[in-house]
Amino acid sequence: MTIKLEIKNVSKKYDNGDGIQDINLEVQAGEILTLLGPSGCGKSTLLRSIGGFESVTEGSISIDNQDITTLPPEKRPTIMVFQGYNLWERMTVFENLEFGLKLRKIPKDERKNKIADMLEMLGISAMAQKYPQQLSGGQQQRVAIGRALVLEPEILLLDEPYSALDAKIRVQMREELKKIQQKLKITTIFVTHDQEEAMMLSTRIAVMKKGEIVQVGTPSEIYNSPADIYIASFIGQMNFLNQENRIIAFRPEDTEFVSVNENNSETFDGVIQSLTQMGHYTQLFVTVASETIILFGSKEVIEKYTVGSKIVFKITKKLSFEKEK
Ligand SMILES: Nc1ncnc2c1ncn2[C@@H]1O[C@H](COP(=O)(O)OP(=O)(O)OP(=O)(O)O)[C@@H](O)[C@H]1O
Numbered sequence: 001m002t003i004k005l006e007i008k009n010v011s012k013k014y015d016n017g018d019g020i021q022d023i024n025l026e027v028q029a030g031e032i033l034t035l036l037g038p039s040g041c042g043k044s045t046l047l048r049s050i051g052g053f054e055s056v057t058e059g060s061i062s063i064d065n066q067d068i069t070t071l072p073p074e075k076r077p078t079i080m081v082f083q084g085y086n087l088w089e090r091m092t093v094f095e096n097l098e099f100g101l102k103l104r105k106i107p108k109d110e111r112k113n114k115i116a117d118m119l120e121m122l123g124i125s126a127m128a129q130k131y132p133q134q135l136s137g138g139q140q141q142r143v144a145i146g147r148a149l150v151l152e153p154e155i156l157l158l159d160e161p162y163s164a165l166d167a168k169i170r171v172q173m174r175e176e177l178k179k180i181q182q183k184l185k186i187t188t189i190f191v192t193h194d195q196e197e198a199m200m201l202s203t204r205i206a207v208m209k210k211g212e213i214v215q216v217g218t219p220s221e222i223y224n225s226p227a228d229i230y231i232a233s234f235i236g237q238m239n240f241l242n243q244e245n246r247i248i249a250f251r252p253e254d255t256e257f258v259s260v261n262e263n264n265s266e267t268f269d270g271v272i273q274s275l276t277q278m279g280h281y282t283q284l285f286v287t288v289a290s291e292t293i294i295l296f297g298s299k300e301v302i303e304k305y306t307v308g309s310k311i312v313f314k315i316t317k318k319l320s321f322e323k324e325k
Pocket residue numbers: 014015016018019037038039040041042043044045046193
């Protein structure tokens with residue numbers, strides 16, 4: 001594997017004390033690495049630091065073993081797509097894509113060919129002569145990505161590119177991005193606070209909390225072995241039960257209903273608070289002592305139990321965390 005981007009001990013402190021601290025991260029050539037975390041955890045600050053839109057307070061950033069820490073954005077082999085796309089409204093789609101190529105003094109015929117290929121790949125060839133405001137959100141988003149990709153950056157930086165789109169288009173755009181990324185094998189860093197989006201798109205995910213990276217791993221590593229309670233509660237559906245000095249965590253799918261309580265540490269009694277048919281499965285809210293958890297059952301469960309029924313369940317896979325002091 002080739003390391004494309006190396007971030008070493010990077011900190012960025014704003015005057016008010018916020019920012020990111022001691023970030024260490026290696027991004028492999030050709031992967032989609034997602035920076036995931038709640039609002040304000042420092043994802044955009046890190047992305048902007050990689051793109052050169054933020055000067056770091058400490059540490060170094062290298063791309064292909066070249067130190068780029070102090071280079072301005074236009075001297076870096078990165079292109080960033082911002083949240084609001086920043087398309088030029090007085091230029092057609094074609095001109096939006098052509099602008100950067102002109103600056104790079106690419107000859108006219110070559111520009112035309114590159115743009116035609118890019119619009120074709122993005123499925124917006126018919127929009128070439130339209131203006132951004134004549135396009136849908138999804139189409140504008142494709143133009144923004146096309147404008148970045150046509151410049152053939154070494155690394156593509158995407159800051160919550162789908163936040164303005166509705167849920168259905170979002171899913172479609174993710175699929176498209178994944179396809180394009182696989183075709184071009186372009187190293188991509190993607191920022192999102194949406195864990196489902198991160199799980200679906202990423203080769204690896206870096207989970208951030210309060211300005212730091214707390215875990216880096218593949219989606220399944222993060223899902224199956226979250227490093228702490230914060231990550232466990234952030235990714236997917238997770239139940240927690242307090243035990244003496246520990247907290248056990250388990251996913252709804254890692255449980256099964258049993259008829260008797262064997263009185264071991266895996267089996268629990270609960271009382272059903274609600275049952276909802278979710279299509280091919282039933283979702284149950286259950287209280288165990290004073291704590292509420294979510295369980296999944298088969299479609300038939302809804303016929304066997306009612307609200308207020310006692311239920312016995314066994315946890316087939318669990319994690320255990322020390323209580324935070
Ligand atoms: N220019 C700035 N000046 C001062 N503080 C800033 C600046 N930009 C960001 N911050 C602060 O730094 C922290 C990290 O912000 P950042 O925008 O990187 O987070 P984020 O994870 O990308 O959040 P969001 O998802 O809301 O964009 C926040 O506390 C934010 O208020």
